Amino acid sequence: MNDRHGEMSCEEFQAQLPELIGSGKIDANHPHLKNCELCKALPKLWDKIEMALKNEEGFMVRKEEVTAQKEDPKVGPETPTI
Numbered sequence: 001m002n003d004r005h006g007e008m009s010c011e012e013f014q015a016q017l018p019e020l021i022g023s024g025k026i027d028a029n030h031p032h033l034k035n036c037e038l039c040k041a042l043p044k045l046w047d048k049i050e051m052a053l054k055n056e057e058g059f060m061v062r063k064e065e066v067t068a069q070k071e072d073p074k075v076g077p078e079t080p081t082i
Helices: 010-023 031-035 042-071
Strands: none
Touching (some): 010 042
């Protein structure tokens, strides 16, 4: 992938993309994204992956809580206090 759009190639842009996203320094006005249809979709894809991972993490925590409640009925927020 040696196509040049703006001041950097697709390969150079994609290598920097994780850092750009992590620092919040990426938007539609980035010089490479203005001219490259292929790379234009990548920030949105990273956002979708991040949301999916967060949802999966939340699912795993809930799954562990349910498992713990099944193993020990005294565990969990639904246990009445006496």
